[in-house]
Amino acid sequence: MSDAGWAILLVDDHAVVREGYRSVLQKQPGLRVVAEASDGAEAYRQFKAAKPDLVIMDLSMPGIGGIEAVRRIRQWDKAAKILVFTMHQNAGFAAQAIRAGARGYVTKTSPPETLVRAVMDVLAGKIAISPDIDHELALSRLAGESSAADVLTAREFEVLRLLLAERTTEEIAETLHVSPKTVANLHSLIKDKLGVGSDIELVRLALRQKILTEIDLGEA
Amino acid sequence: MSDAGWAILLVDDHAVVREGYRSVLQKQPGLRVVAEASDGAEAYRQFKAAKPDLVIMDLSMPGIGGIEAVRRIRQWDKAAKILVFTMHQNAGFAAQAIRAGARGYVTKTSPPETLVRAVMDVLAGKIAISPDIDHELALSRLAGESSAADVLTAREFEVLRLLLAERTTEEIAETLHVSPKTVANLHSLIKDKLGVGSDIELVRLALRQKILTEIDLGEA
DNA sequence: GGCAATCTCGTGAAATTTTCCCGGCCTGCG
DNA sequence: CGCAGGCCGGGAAAATTTCACGAGATTGCC
Incomplete structure (x- = not known):
């Protein structure tokens, strides 16, 4: 001073x-x-x-x-x-x-x-x-602030990544070789596990936890 | 004066x-x-x-x-x-x-x-x-760049912003003093106008157009 | 091996949401 | 005034999400 x-x-x-x-x-x-x-x-x-x-x-x-x-x-x-x-x-x-x-x-x-x-x-x-x-x-x-990677199984995490990247439930079902119904079920389960109510919150959570990066937004 | x-x-x-x-x-x-x-x-x-x-x-x-x-x-x-x-x-x-x-x-x-x-x-x-x-x-x-702000009316844009920021349809309806039904209708209309099929795409579009910034991800 | 726990995948039905179409209301404009 | 366009919301059909349940596969552990 x-x-x-x-x-x-x-x-x-x-x-x-x-x-x-x-x-x-x-x-x-x-x-x-x-x-x-x-x-x-x-x-x-x-x-x-x-x-x-x-x-x-x-x-x-x-x-x-x-x-x-x-x-x-x-x-x-x-x-x-x-x-x-x-x-x-x-x-x-x-x-x-x-x-x-x-x-x-x-x-x-x-x-x-x-x-x-x-x-x-x-x-x-x-x-x-x-x-x-x-x-x-x-x-x-x-709240114990659970990170997505912690609470999700590998399969669920994979589906989460695809949800953030791909387009429709059908496309994801196709790439994973399961029924669209299963993807929808997992989608629902993921939101439940992460404690979010909407897809919008889901994306925001993913961004915060760097699962999805701004760079990943591809295209224009 | x-x-x-x-x-x-x-x-x-x-x-x-x-x-x-x-x-x-x-x-x-x-x-x-x-x-x-x-x-x-x-x-x-x-x-x-x-x-x-x-x-x-x-x-x-x-x-x-x-x-x-x-x-x-x-x-x-x-x-x-x-x-x-x-x-x-x-x-x-x-x-x-x-x-x-x-x-x-x-x-x-x-x-x-x-x-x-x-x-x-x-x-x-x-x-x-x-x-x-x-x-x-x-x-x-x-650039010709048709941005969200161009195709949406002021009201629609406002709802979009709240969708990205707030939580539920009900909360948005409340802050705008309209019925949840109207918010849901606008939500649907917005996705239609912007040509996206899911909320996830909607968020990605918003990020790309800087309507929502990665920094703006409130809460914990 | 046997057992329990967990993960995966699916079905079906109920609950909810999304979407579409409608009419009424207001405002700005020629 | 007539018209176009935005805003608000009702109603009903369509689609999706959610929930309950179960059957196989895999894993970890005693």
Whole structure:
């Protein structure tokens, strides 16, 4: 901490949003925004140049994303304090961010006080997680958060993959040499096992668990 | 316009982001933020109460989304001036927003000057589209690219968005205040218009056209 | 080997959803 | 005004999903 207060680096690809952080933080004595960046690569350069006491980092940015930026900065400076501030109210993202080395995770839906509080906590060496994410993490822990690969049999998993890739139940039945009826039964059973009610949820689950990747969307 | 300047209503579900708009707009003489809202329903109420000269509206919000809020406000006041300000750098969303009655569409990646410029233009009665979206619209026009946003009506597009985001037909019916039957009918019609046979294909199409982003996969 | 558990595949019937066709209502337009 | 087109939802047929049940095959274990 320099004599002028804690030095902070802001990282977010939206200028107007950075303005928002800045406005909120400036009201806090002892905090000073010394640099800004609008993507992961620039964040890394700015960190090395400015050596801030704290980084406030958005996750969704063009080019190198926030998680990767956290990893790189932490690799360069093991003691770097990084607070992730993002719109993603998602325990998975939070887990990823913390695992990458972030010291805090606060969602943008939080009131400004929560952000300020988290900034102070992280500067003080604590880990700061906003209450909504805390709650979600607790829930997923309780639910046992089963991954598709865990609860499905090999056959079921195969059918799931084909459902996501092929078109109709009939086509899948054909490639597997079973009756369409069986595929329909498995389809139903899969949804049951994964605890989803609709195909749309099924696809979203698959995307989240990286069973289906965006790249796999082939054609146009 | 009152003697104190143009009255503006800010709508965004993130308090810190509203702080950003406010900070940028306050630097402009003749602009005055008179109200704020954090979701579509509240935006509608605030509009009726405050009768602002301009609304700055985010699109992705809990409950009633931004597009639907634009529709309702315009239904109540045909002359309402609404400027959409969103992270979605997507020509399809822009087309839908304009069709719903918005007078401008600016992305959050734009520098603050662009936002201010657009605010002034819309207040002056012009239509304001930020350059990046202009460019995308031009490209998709050149490519012939019949996107979902082209063939679907505003209502259908709204239902599509909710289908991708919410859970059950009933929940969607509730947020739109129509019968589940109507949602089911629209769901069917949408699949017909887009030429897909299953919900799984529907989701894949939406992903390809960036109506749903992989990042947007809420929950855990 | 014998046994239990599990997986696979299928049938059939009930429950639910999807789809199609309809009419009424409103709005914008020539 | 007449007309087209979007929006809302009812009704009924068609298709799909779900559930209960069972028969073979395979696996793991004592």
